[in-house]
Amino acid sequence: MKTFNYHSTNDVKEATKLASSNSAFLAGGMTTIPSMKLGLASYKDIIDIKRIKKLSGIKVSGKSVIIGATTKHVEVANSKEIKKAIPSLAALAEGIGDPQVRNRGTIGGSIANNDPAADYPSACIALNATIHTSSRKITADKFFAGMFETALKKGELIQSVEFQVPEKSCYQKYPNPASRYAIVGVYVAKHKNGVNVGVTGAKSCVYNEKNIASALSKSFSSSAIDNVKIPSSGMNSDIHASAEYRANMVKIFAKKAVDAC
Numbered sequence: 001m002k003t004f005n006y007h008s009t010n011d012v013k014e015a016t017k018l019a020s021s022n023s024a025f026l027a028g029g030m031t032t033i034p035s036m037k038l039g040l041a042s043y044k045d046i047i048d049i050k051r052i053k054k055l056s057g058i059k060v061s062g063k064s065v066i067i068g069a070t071t072k073h074v075e076v077a078n079s080k081e082i083k084k085a086i087p088s089l090a091a092l093a094e095g096i097g098d099p100q101v102r103n104r105g106t107i108g109g110s111i112a113n114n115d116p117a118a119d120y121p122s123a124c125i126a127l128n129a130t131i132h133t134s135s136r137k138i139t140a141d142k143f144f145a146g147m148f149e150t151a152l153k154k155g156e157l158i159q160s161v162e163f164q165v166p167e168k169s170c171y172q173k174y175p176n177p178a179s180r181y182a183i184v185g186v187y188v189a190k191h192k193n194g195v196n197v198g199v200t201g202a203k204s205c206v207y208n209e210k211n212i213a214s215a216l217s218k219s220f221s222s223s224a225i226d227n228v229k230i231p232s233s234g235m236n237s238d239i240h241a242s243a244e245y246r247a248n249m250v251k252i253f254a255k256k257a258v259d260a261c
Ligand SMILES: Cc1cc2nc3c(=O)[nH]c(=O)nc-3n(C[C@H](O)[C@H](O)[C@H](O)COP(=O)(O)OP(=O)(O)OC[C@H]3O[C@@H](n4cnc5c(N)ncnc54)[C@H](O)[C@@H]3O)c2cc1C
Pocket: 023, 024, 025, 026, 027, 028, 029, 030, 031, 032, 033, 034, 049, 069, 070, 073, 095, 096, 097, 098, 101, 104, 105, 106, 107, 108, 109, 110, 112, 113, 117, 118, 119, 120, 152, 156, 157, 158, 159, 179, 180, 181, 182
């Protein structure tokens, strides 16, 4: 590992001021530390944000669930309020990685990293999330910009993620047996004004599967998806699954999610 400056702060403004074109925020460190150790990334400044109290915690109201950026996966998985308001979100967090990862990894780190196979981005899309940052609010459909890319500007800090409470929802994933990242993960959420289907693992970036969403908005039943065609073009293809397999899994897992709602 190369040398770097380590900063720790308890203030959002200071954290953003310390940021530069060659810095990273340190939340759970579950991506940043291994990437540095393996020589895949190097930074001049590491800005530890774990001491910033206002970035952590869970607030639930009738309409929304707000999760602070440094809230760990285990806290979301165990939250009684989230289990009551959006049980599928707590279940998603419970299915991330392993106990070590869930005890360190954070929701802000997960969505800032935007791994194409990460779980939380699909929840953000399905649950009409708003990402509150140090300078603005970004809706999920504008936040996830591409593989490991987001709308965040350099030094912009995620403060919290606000999810809309749906009428019904369910997340189903086919996990990689080693890492538990999604080979394909489908998050179906039925809202008063329509359905969203957040898909992760299948393409280079999370997306809303509009054809399935539109069929489910007309009739919320798994048979409504039967005639929807999911093209394999643009799907990931690797040693774990071909593009055609992933395209088929999107449909299968959407049906599973609807049946389990
Ligand atoms: C073995 C293993 C298995 C895993 N399995 C899964 C899985 O099954 N599903 C899944 O979804 N994920 C999985 N992960 C990812 C993990 O859950 C973490 O969410 C992820 O690694 C990043 O979160 P972190 O808090 O550790 O972020 P860090 O590593 O601390 O930071 C990652 C990046 O996010 C930026 N960042 C962090 N916090 C903020 C913030 N508040 N605002 C702006 N930028 C920020 C940092 O600058 C950095 O670029 C796995 C990771 C490992 C190591």
